[in-house]
Amino acid sequence: MSDLPLVTAFDWVPDFAKGLVRDLRVRWAFEEIGAPYATELLDARTPRPEPYLARQPFDQVPAFREGDLDIFETGAILLYLGERDDRLLPLETHARWTAISWLFAALNSVEPFVTRVTTYDLFHNDKAWMPDAREAAVGLCLKRLQRLSDALDGKDWLAGSFSVADIAMVTVLNNLRHTGLVAEYPALAAYQARGEARPAYKRALDAQYADFTPETV
Ligand SMILES: N[C@@H](CCC(=O)N[C@@H](CS)C(=O)NCC(=O)O)C(=O)O
Numbered sequence: 001m002s003d004l005p006l007v008t009a010f011d012w013v014p015d016f017a018k019g020l021v022r023d024l025r026v027r028w029a030f031e032e033i034g035a036p037y038a039t040e041l042l043d044a045r046t047p048r049p050e051p052y053l054a055r056q057p058f059d060q061v062p063a064f065r066e067g068d069l070d071i072f073e074t075g076a077i078l079l080y081l082g083e084r085d086d087r088l089l090p091l092e093t094h095a096r097w098t099a100i101s102w103l104f105a106a107l108n109s110v111e112p113f114v115t116r117v118t119t120y121d122l123f124h125n126d127k128a129w130m131p132d133a134r135e136a137a138v139g140l141c142l143k144r145l146q147r148l149s150d151a152l153d154g155k156d157w158l159a160g161s162f163s164v165a166d167i168a169m170v171t172v173l174n175n176l177r178h179t180g181l182v183a184e185y186p187a188l189a190a191y192q193a194r195g196e197a198r199p200a201y202k203r204a205l206d207a208q209y210a211d212f213t214p215e216t217v
Pocket of ligand 1: 020021022023059060061062072073074075
């Protein structure tokens, strides 16, 4: 058994989810600081082993384990990693709390609006009520994107320097990759591209793909 911090991930997901599974956030953080981690791969098609619920009560990935410490929720895991390295979370009080505020904002104020759109697109596309519901969801999502774009206001990163807030926000925006919604805001599209251009992001993405079992059919 490895002593490395352990991140759970899936060994298979449908194509539309590849590159979007949230263990990517944790992998990205590790890659930014050049720290090693190990993955424990779970099968997305079958219920996770019952003891897993003690580590992730919603039966989702990722869960994180280091020694006897278990953490779930990507926000909490990112915060934990940020606490140990100022390349992920600045030490200066104002910048630190700006980053933490934006970390919460990514997960609480932006992600739910993004998820509503993607849920309609990916899981309810065939429903009669879908066009009206989607239109309403897109309208609300665009309002959040506009506010986010305004807040970036010439900044490269949400808290001045790159931080876990950007890991969360860029990966939230990535869920809209099948739409043109982010492209409606050039500053936002540029911000997203800046995040994706980071070598650590690319390494994290490669690592997530490498953990998927090749399709046999
Ligand atoms: N709020 C959780 C969400 C985790 C989540 O949605 N995980 C997805 C993969 S990206 C999952 O495990 N889905 C499978 C399921 O819900 O059964 C977090 O940020 O950690």
